Amino acid sequence: MRRFLTLVFLLLFTIPFGVSISGCSKKSATVFCNGGDTGPAVGQVSNITLQPKIFGVSLNFAQIGQVSAPSAVDCKGTTVTVSSFTYATFLPNGQPDMTIADVQPTTGRLCAGTWNRNTGGGIADFTTCNPTNKTGTVYVVANGGGVSSNPLPVFIHPVVTNVTLGALSTDCVNDPATNCSPAAFDTQASTCAQTTNGNGCCAVPVPTTATAAAETGCVSQSITSQLAARVVAGNGTNISCQVGHLSYAPQTATVVTIDENGVATAQQPGSTVITANISNAGSSAGFFSTCPPTSIALTAPVGTTPSTSVTVNPNNVQPINVVAIDKNNTILTGLTLNFESTTPTTIPAASAASVTPIFPGAAAITAVCQPPTCNPSPFNQIGLFGNGKAITSNPVLVTAPGTNSTNLYIASTSSFYLVPVDFTQPQLGSPVRLPYYPNSMVISNDGSTVYMGSSFELMTFSAATNSLGAQDTTVPGSVLAISPDGTTLVITDPVRQFVYLYNASGGIQTQYGGVGTHAVFSPDSTTVYITLGDVTTQATPTTPAVVTPNNQLLVHSTFTGWYQTQTTLPNTTTPLNTTDVAIGVPSVGAFFGGSNTTARSYCPVTTTVGVPPTTSSTTTNLFYPDAGVQSPQTDRIATTNDGIHVLGATINPTPTLVDLALSHPATKYVLAGPGLPPGECPEADSSGNTIPQLFPASTVFSGPIPGITATAITGVFPTSDSKIAFVTYLGSGAVVPTYTPQPTGPGTLGSIPLSTALGTPIAPVIGVVSADNQTFFAGTSGDNAVHLITKQTDGTYKDTTTPIAPKLPDVNGNIVTPNLLVQKPRKATS
Template sequence: MRRFATLVFLLLFTIPFGVSISGCSKKTATVFCNGGDTGPAVGQVSNIALQPKIFGVSLNFAQIGQVTTPTAIDCKGTAVTVSSYTYATFLPNGQPDMTIADVQPTTGRLCAGTWNRNTGGGIADFTTCNPTNKSGTVYVVANGGGVSSNPLPIFVHPVVTNVTLGALSTDCVNDPATNCSPAAFVTQTTTCAQTTNGNGCCTVPVTPTVNAVAATGCVSQSVTSQLAARVLAGNGANISCQVGHLSYAPQIASIVTIDQNGVATAQQPGSTVITANISNAGSSAGFFSTCPPVSINLTATNGTSNSTSVTVNPNNVQPINYVAVDKNQTVLTGLTLNFESTTPTTIPAASAASVTPIFPGAAAITAVCQPPTCNPSPFNQIGLFGNGKAITSNPVLVTAPGTNSTNLYIASTNSFYLVPVDFTQTQLGSPVRLPYQPNSMVISNDGSTIYMGSSFELMTFSATSNSISAQDTTVPGIVLAVSPDGTTLVLTDPIRQFVYLYSTKGSILTQYGGVGTHAVFSPDSTTVYITLGDYNSSTGVTTPNNTLLVHSAFTGWYPTTSSQPTTDVAIGVPSVGAFFGGNPTTARSYCPVTTTIGVPPTTSSTTTNLFYPDAGVLGPQTDRIATTNDGLHVLGATVTPTPTLTDLAIGTPASGSTAAAPGLPVGQCPAADTPAQKFPTTTAFTGALPGVTASAITGVFPTSDSKIAFVTYQGSGAVVPTYTPQATGAGTLGSIPLSTALGTPVAPVAGVVSADNLTFFVGTSGDNAVHLITKQTDGTYKDTTTPIAPKLPDVNGNIVAPNLLVQKPRKATS
């Protein structure tokens, strides 16, 4: 009875409550697309799209593809979800067809032929694409939510074996290209009448809205042109009109942009491989070339005008202006140029096209369009249309007036000690004991680090703390050079017979067999020129040979030979090559000699290059050489047959060069070994070094303002030979007697010029001192200051000559 009463109670109270809840429920109101009470509703499928709508899918016979996932939207353009799609194929006339191309009804997998159905034997349906070898175009439609998609064209054709870029076709019957394809008319307002020979082409090629891409040349920046390709099957048949639309992509996007219609717009200078995507596979179709500069004109603002020579006070920013034009006189913009300084320690060049002198001094500033950052090309296309080659500007001479002090570092190949001298202090620095006797010494451009070679290890000395900061026993040998950016050393190990490029972070970057004698980097640190020699282990002497070694970031190691032994190397100003001492003095250009076989820009054309060719210089014999910053002189000295100095003047450029006379050829490298590629030179002066008896020339040191040069040597004479070059014609040879304040000097064996060009520091034998050859108020140089006595001892305590000197500038006051 109690249970029955409880049940009645629950029924009386719970049922009405539940009914009340049900009665309160409401459905979401339907919103119709037209804003009324009927018609399509918002949120229902209104449109289904299959991509790519116009260009469709291209398939080889028996190739399996996949329809892209359809996208569905409602009448408001909002994406909606369709639970499932069904797919079907039909011909252009609307009739169903599954023999040219077939589609899996529920997944959209495509077959260029016919899918297997009801095969039996445990073989699942739609797993085997059976070829029918029927060419043609069919359409796939996706159905879902009661709506059909746009028809997606499927182009079926024989297997593509070759795609080649070339000229637009003018004969669609005998020489069809993609501009003959009916697919090319899809974006036009008309259709085409097809030929009757079965190649599927239009009888008349489509007329492009832009010019055809240059078949045997480059395209100027911002100019648009139409790409055309010829597509071949395995049997050699031209099937350009059967494959539908090609999708083009450049390997280097900064050189050219290509839209979906194959219209190419030239961007930055260079050449790049163009890949044509067809049948779901990429094929290298050819090359595209954007015209490089033929000239880069560099100037600096000087008052109200522009000039190629300017005076800038230290710590002041000097903008550099450039105008680059290509062969069509199109002014190029957005170039990635390297701005280079011949003396970056005092007057560095900034990538933002400006210079800000840090210390007094002088420098030549040039701009280089240097691959791969500017005007790149595939390696096998270097030189084609001028791409892949460097283009150099004229130099701008910058002078920063004033004086500075110097930190001088003095060492000897016969001593374990290094003496630092700070000329802002009144006394000599304390000698620093080195782990080994150095055989060479170089300083980084920023003045922070000194690198010394030895027979046992590389020694790294901090010029900040005046102490050894690192030792590396894996690279014993001689330090030949440090790159201007301070990242790379050139080392050579005569015992192991290797030349190393060594990272200043502490590892070997790359190596090459041989023994180096001298090395010099280009100002942008991307190229180094090295002379080699033959090492005699019994005497420890390396004799120059005729092998030259170049390493470039673009070409890697590149050995070449000279007709005679090379004794020294100096970089050109601008750095369009290098000069080599020897008998005779010669030069090598950075412009390769280019030979092209075949018709560019097809991939069947090939380009070969002879890198660093002879630049046509035959100068008098020199043992040591140097170039002046004004780019007008190669100064050399020799002891054979008598101690002699030579001024090899770089004169008026040959016909075809864009350089302002005089100077080295600048602008674009020529396409072949032409006179414009040569370095025009004449012997302006040859004269005997006065009062000198020498067994070896140890250096030629021009000041950075190109006003005077000093010569050091082993032998006797107690004078420092000087040469004052002239802009044109012969200069003047002279000599400076060495002071006897600390004893009797015999010969100046080593030297270094201060950054402000006011002092030439020279280490001497005899008195084993460092003399200061200083500039006088009348402009001449004399040895009137008391020499420095570093007192470098050998292992027996004997004082030896300071034959290793490096310097860095510092402010005149401490």
């Protein structure tokens, strides 16, 4: 019985315990790399890599460096952890050598010389790199987990003081460059035969069919070229073959891409500084230029035929075809172009090379390759090889047929009131009381906001609510212009004698000394041209007041900032007063009224001294230079949307209208606008100087304006379809002068009698053209009304509609002349 009980005890306790022990075992079976029972196991170190494998590390004498952290993987390529690595150096023949380069065995810190060891005196080992001034190449190996890494080359050389991009070397003995270096053969099929002259170069350069990028000027898009550099030590010795691989990086990555072998591929137009990375430090080695467009041709598909003139119904999308070529006739792709419209309120241009009219009207659409988003350049290289300059296309003329209604806003410089008029309603809007007399008035392109200057503050009027909005007392003065994108106002304060660029949302962006008289923005809102008036300094008890004539031009560009220059007669230093400004179409510059009508180009005059792109060459620019136009006097001017005419009027010696016609090269383009083939800035000639840019222009008409006696011309207003222009003035005559320009040859002067329905008009003092070109609104003295000069079925304009009587009172209750007008289009029904 005792034996039986003992057996039961063993069965109940001993067996389960044994079973539980075996059941808890978690030991994994070893998986071998070959799938068998022996050999290297998965999870064990199989390979250790030190980077960069080919390029290695380049160090100046006595320079301290660091081996990059090794990466270890097993036979399956999975990253594994190694508890520690040890490092050692050896020569190409496999022999150890710590006199050229030394490595700290446990950390991988490199010394271009020999580390201190067992120095004593409390100096820790491996803290001082003692130079041996030995040039050569050694290799570093990292060991860990029983595996050795790839050998990492370490190039030791004298201290580098200069790296310069240049021509590929063809003589590795007397003029070595990096294409002579043994390192350049590491990725080549051929091998390097060492020379015996001690410069470490190969006997012949690395075989290549590429040309050196920097010596050929600009490189066309997608073309590859080999970068070659000459590396010089402090004593002037060329050490290009001793420094190993150079790593190149462009400052502007959109211009060029550079691979690990220094092969550069041109991308988008522009130029950029190239940095060569060597000895753990970057050096500005040179620059690279991708050729800019020499032409940008726009056409609109009309059926199967491309055209530069197209009719598009409102709300319909019209695609625009773009073909841009460079000096080598390479068709450029992927350009970041700004598409611009001369009348964005009715026919805005889209960034996707299309146009969708919102309202009836007409516009010229152009495309601009505008730095810095297109064809950028370092500031000191602007103009070299054509980079850093804007290039403008020919215009495409878009007409949107139909009619629309108008919201008109009427004010006077002698009244506290503004009267809104909505022509879809049967009665005038309620007058809005203003805090101060307005002295100027502009409206944003989207029609949402009217800005009015005054002697005390900037006043804002909401066109959506017909109510006064924000007021800013920090910017008293006159509002001269608003940017097409509606973000920036030009305000001038004649008391403080400042010109402000003011954020439409509030606050001064920047300011410049002077008193502005007129201003105009380029369609892309990046540049504004401002004419300056006479500046009077305050008299003192000992000195009289000094009046400085208005022969100064002020320009602000987002690319170059403020720029002020004296306006002179073309090709002279004779001062010339300016009275008005109008932007060119395309916007390759601006025209200025004055005792002579002149123009300024957006192409800087580039002067290069020395042979680019060597470091000894310098490039300077004269911005917004004289464009070579000298035509009759104009007091007020305007340009037509078709880019063919600059129209001006003057009272000296008698009221006269001037038509300055712009001719265009017969090749490449039609209606290209002022300038060289459309907007193309000239390149430097063989002497490094820019060929002067001209706006080919001639006076095709200059004649007396009949039927008026004028003391001042207040405006010239072409319709957006370029078919007729209206002139306003101070004086008498009771007519609205008109001019009908022609594509070629002189146009025709005419006049439209003003209606006497509300009294006796004396003169149209201000005007604005409706967006659909159906009506010219003219504010008139005498009857103090706004006349509607409307287009008839035969195409002529007449004053047959009953004028508007805004009845603007002054402080004494007298009705005054409406001499401030702005308008915005709206649908014909409310």
